[in-house]
Amino acid sequence: MQRGMAAAVIVGILCSVVGCYVVVRSMAFLGDAMAHAILPGVAVAYLLQGNLMVGALVAAIAVALGIGFLSRSGMVREDTAIGILFAAALSLGVALISSIQTYAVDLTHILFGNVLGVTISDLWLTGGLALFVLALVFIFFKPFLVVSFDPVLAATLRLPVELLRNLLLILLALTIVVSLQAVGVGLVAAMLVTPGATAYLLARRLSTMMIWAGAVGGFSSVAGLYLSYYANIASGAAVVLIATAFFLLAFLFAPRRGWLWRLLKR
């Protein structure tokens, strides 16, 4: 339980902070697609008896770069490219999994997460990767800010726009893979978007938005795990439900941007 709690908090904070970019850059659909695109990678890794996390990471990065390639040619729009690759990868994953005779426990855990099954070496890996991603987000804060807010200024200031975009996609892929064990494929996208969206309603700046998001994500993980323990429901679902409750609170009562504020101002 303690290890599970630690893993959940790390993942909650990591997803939420990286998710701020997902929210401000309108990449929610992309995040969802990458999470699902992980399935075939995991299935192949399982069939080859390799490391599931490595398989997942390879698949996520392949899909991210594939979407970039398809949409850059200009022949299809980006959301169309995402839709195609998302469905294809998901189908491939389901096909591969259904060919596996024994429905292994490991695979269902990839789908829905199993935070209580976290081993001590899992915890080290999760913590190490999370620290790595967060460090890069911190170091590259200014270039990422300019590339996200104003790509034209980024080009004027001679920033490598394409490179930074791909780096951001790789960080997103890493975040999703690290989070699989705690919340599973189905719910990673929610942890990427919901705390970030909550923080968006509360903050005026990207930096404070990230702090708010991390706080909401981390607290949702703790509260969600307690909820799952006492109400006996799936842990990933409990965490996401708590995060959603926070979003609703912010949506209704956030100063300046909340529904109630706007109602009173009118």
Add this chain to the structure above:
Amino acid sequence: MAGHGSSTAALLEASPGGVSEEPARLLLDHVNVSYGGVLVLEDLSCQIEHGDQVAIVGPNGAGKSTLFKALVGLLPLRSGRILIHGLPLGHHQDCVAYVPQREEVDWRFPVTAREVVMMGRFRRIGWLRRSRSLDEEAVQRAMHQLDIADLSSRPIGELSGGQQQRVFLARALAQEPHILLLDEPFTAVDNPTQEATLSMLDQLQRAGVTTLVSTHDLSLASERFPRVMLLNRRLVAFGPPALVFRPEAIRRAFGGQALFLDGAVVVDQCCPPGSHEDHGVKP
């Protein structure tokens, strides 16, 4: 500085600007730019002198924005070259500042006015370093000059249209550019902002900054700018307003949009859909 002498000489024939011994601040040499596979700017050559102020006018789709995007290196040249101080694009890192059209900015982004202005300093500060007091002062000065110092901690989405534009002008000032590009700064802004923009241009001219401004406002172009570039995918005319705004040049640039009554010219420039959208601009 010896290498580009011959190219300048070759270009002088094509340029209506007159003979100059000094290297031009900005030199376009048979520039072709395509956008999405279509050639938008064709064989554009001209020479813009140090500290000059040029209004760029022409119908929609004439390639005004495309020219700007090529000048900041955002669109590659299909052929030809652009020289700044005699050197190709990319040699001077901080040289060109660009104020985008309002529609190109995501106003919902969580960023404060001050942060936007500070972005103009990022290149000088260094991408991985903290800002120095020198940069803080430059930002403060720029915001004071455009009368937005009291808005510094406000998110840009909560500002009025004119204030938003002034934030981007302040950012361009903080960048301390040699060449400033303003894309439609007089479209859909209030009067104080237009005046603030014009007085900033006057001040920049005294500081020797070369400025290119695209606009739909032909009378503003002829009254407030020493030089006008009339563009319609090719260079139609370039020079002082009195020489550029002649019936035959206007007819060549605007075609059927121009109507000639005795002694008067009427140009119908229906703006593209969306450019008059209300972005919180107070009438």
